Amino acid sequence: xxxxxxxxxxxxxxxxxxxxxxxxxxxxxxxxxxxxxxxxxxxxxxxxxxxxxxxxxxxxxxxxxxxxxxxxxxxxxxxxx
Amino acid sequence: xxxxxxxxxxxxxxxxxxxxxxxxxxxxxxxxxxxxxxxxxxxxxxxxxxxxxxxxxxxxxxxxxxxxxxxxxxxxxxxxxxxxxxxxxxxxxxxxxxxxxxxxxxxxxxxxxxxxxxxxxxxxxxxxxxxxxxxxxxxxxxxxxxxxxxxxxxxxxxxxxxxxxxxxxxxxxxxxxxxxxxxxxxxxxxxxxxxxxxxxxxxxxxxxxxxxxxxxxxxxxxxxxxxxxxxxxxxxxxxxxxxxxxxxxxxxxxxxxxxxxxxxxxxxxxxxxxxxxxxxxxxxxxxxxxxxxxxxxxxxxxxxxxxxxxxxxxxxxxxxxxxxxxxxxxxxxxxxxxxxxxxxxxxxxxxxxxxxxxxxxxxxxxxxxxxxxxxxxxxxxxxxxxxxxxxxxxxxxxxxxxxxxxxxxxxxxxxxxxxxxxxxxxxxxxxxxxxxxxxxxxxxxxxxxxxxxxxxxxxxxxxxxxxxxxxxxxxxxxxxxxxxxxxxxxxxxxxxxxxxxxxxxx
Numbered sequence: 001x002x003x004x005x006x007x008x009x010x011x012x013x014x015x016x017x018x019x020x021x022x023x024x025x026x027x028x029x030x031x032x033x034x035x036x037x038x039x040x041x042x043x044x045x046x047x048x049x050x051x052x053x054x055x056x057x058x059x060x061x062x063x064x065x066x067x068x069x070x071x072x073x074x075x076x077x078x079x080x081x
Numbered sequence: 082x083x084x085x086x087x088x089x090x091x092x093x094x095x096x097x098x099x100x101x102x103x104x105x106x107x108x109x110x111x112x113x114x115x116x117x118x119x120x121x122x123x124x125x126x127x128x129x130x131x132x133x134x135x136x137x138x139x140x141x142x143x144x145x146x147x148x149x150x151x152x153x154x155x156x157x158x159x160x161x162x163x164x165x166x167x168x169x170x171x172x173x174x175x176x177x178x179x180x181x182x183x184x185x186x187x188x189x190x191x192x193x194x195x196x197x198x199x200x201x202x203x204x205x206x207x208x209x210x211x212x213x214x215x216x217x218x219x220x221x222x223x224x225x226x227x228x229x230x231x232x233x234x235x236x237x238x239x240x241x242x243x244x245x246x247x248x249x250x251x252x253x254x255x256x257x258x259x260x261x262x263x264x265x266x267x268x269x270x271x272x273x274x275x276x277x278x279x280x281x282x283x284x285x286x287x288x289x290x291x292x293x294x295x296x297x298x299x300x301x302x303x304x305x306x307x308x309x310x311x312x313x314x315x316x317x318x319x320x321x322x323x324x325x326x327x328x329x330x331x332x333x334x335x336x337x338x339x340x341x342x343x344x345x346x347x348x349x350x351x352x353x354x355x356x357x358x359x360x361x362x363x364x365x366x367x368x369x370x371x372x373x374x375x376x377x378x379x380x381x382x383x384x385x386x387x388x389x390x391x392x393x394x395x396x397x398x399x400x401x402x403x404x405x406x407x408x409x410x411x412x413x414x415x416x417x418x419x420x421x422x423x424x425x426x427x428x429x430x431x432x433x434x435x436x437x438x439x440x441x442x443x444x445x446x447x448x449x450x451x452x453x454x455x456x457x458x459x460x461x462x463x464x465x466x467x468x469x470x471x472x473x474x475x476x477x478x479x480x481x482x483x484x485x486x487x488x489x490x491x492x493x494x495x496x497x498x499x500x501x502x503x504x505x506x507x508x509x510x511x512x513x514x515x516x517x518x519x520x521x522x523x524x525x526x527x528x529x530x531x532x533x534x535x536x537x538x539x540x541x542x543x544x545x546x547x548x549x550x551x552x553x554x555x556x557x558x559x560x561x562x563x564x565x566x567x568x569x570x571x572x573x574x575x576x577x578x579x580x581x582x583x584x585x586x587x
Contacts (some may be wrong), residue, residue, distance in 0.1 A: 014490035016477040
């Protein structure tokens with residue numbers, strides 16, 4: 001397990017965040033870690049589906065973020081369903 | 082003894098050039114300091130400034146200006162005018178002093194480099210006045226800010242800001258080091274005087290002076306309009322320098338220098354002046370929007386100047402610059418307000434219902450794009466959930482302009498095709514840019530910029546301990562008492578729309 005800083009975006013928000021995750025985090029967990037800086041703060045509360053884009057492609061939520069090919073300071077975009 | 086008429090001695094004293102015999106041209110004017118771009122020495126001797134002044138006249142004028150401005154400051158200092166000013170306007174003043182006072186003093190280095198390494202005696206003469214001007218501007222703005230200390234302790238950031246690693250101070254240092262502290266004389270003339278001072282300082286010093294008089298801040302209005310009279314004079318070093326470069330086949334190089342610095346200046350002024358004009362100036366005194374000022378004083382002026390010199394508009398003009406006028410500073414304002422503990426002034430949200438109506442009028446679509454974020458923030462403020470309106474991490478920061486990356490705002494507002502920032506891997510390091518022009522500036526001379534670290538790079542590199550928001554505030558020199566907070570105690574979130582005026586009802 002290693003710390004992995006990523007550039008996190010929630011589509012519909014205004015800014016790119018630096019988000020600290022672990023490379024063993026699942027993609028779903030990373031989505032939560034990114035969204036917590038935005039949802040309920042600048043976007044309304046959201047309980048529904050969310051998908052995660054890496055390099056413009058939707059990635060499987062159950063794999064780890066490292067398995068999704070995300071490295072340090074790669075951009076991870078969360079799209080609220 | 083009869084005195085000679087000015088016209089009989091002026092040219093001889095201001096423009097005495099000579100051929101070098103004891104040293105080489107390169108020894109007298111090293112490329113690092115001067116960089117003539119291959120233009121022969123005697124071509125530079127055609128350099129001719131449009132505004133002429135003798136040293137005696139200069140001293141006389143400056144003494145009069147100082148006497149006038151300091152007397153206003155002395156009279157105002159005994160009043161309660163500052164305390165009675167609008168809270169948002171006071172924030173604009175405190176932000177201005179921190180961002181401008183010391184950089185003006187440092188600009189004296191750029192002017193004095195031109196005073197020594199400018200390629201014509203007339204230019205060196207003009208730059209000598211410029212050095213004295215910038216020394217004056219550093220001193221007078223530090224003095225005025227100092228006179229506010231018993232009313233606003235953070236006025237000491239006029240001196241402190243540029244000596245800290247506060248993120249805005251890093252952005253200002255990065256810009257000004259590129260523009261003049263670490264620049265050759267020829268580039269400085271085009272980038273500091275032609276690009277920055279001819280256009281952008283008008284915005285902060287004349288636009289804000291007009292706003293100052295409207296809000297009743299006679300002190301600040303007198304100060305910055307006096308400064309601008311100096312800027313308008315020494316800014317004229319750019320035009321003759323540009324003429325000589327263009328006449329000697331260096332138009333493309335001149336174009337590159339101006340495009341580079343126009344973009345960097347735009348981003349910093351969007352941050353400083355954009356917020357002050359559109360959000361911190363009280364609504365009642367806010368006649369023109371920042372975009373209207375930009376259109377009148379930057380867009381039109383630069384288009385006229387570029388046409389006069391036979392230059393092309395910057396390659397990014399339509400697609401990136403004019404587009405950003407509609408959204409960029411609104412995104413920066415939201416970011417500065419959300420990360421308000423990281424600045425030395427109290428950001429004024431400036432989004433009461435009446436103000437939102439004004440934004441919708443000046444920037445159609447503002448409520449749909451920016452207003453919806455403020456809806457959520459306002460709801461949290463009304464519930465007293467202030468923690469939800471504060472950050473728990475950092476924004477990514479652009480490796481060129483050093484300003485937070487707000488590409489998602491440009492996408493959400495319909496001006497960008499993607500939310501994603503522009504990334505470059507160079508010599509094993511990842512660089513992130515907020516815009517295509519910021520990346521272009523880096524790639525034009527990567528060796529010049531690659532070693533610089535943003536506040537986020539420093540966090541990731543372990544310079545900031547602990548690596549938390551609190552650790553970063555300490556790193557930035559912000560004690561809890563100095564951290565910014567909402568300027569009005571969230572009054573905007575509880576405000577209701579004003580009743581329509583009688584005229585409006587009729």
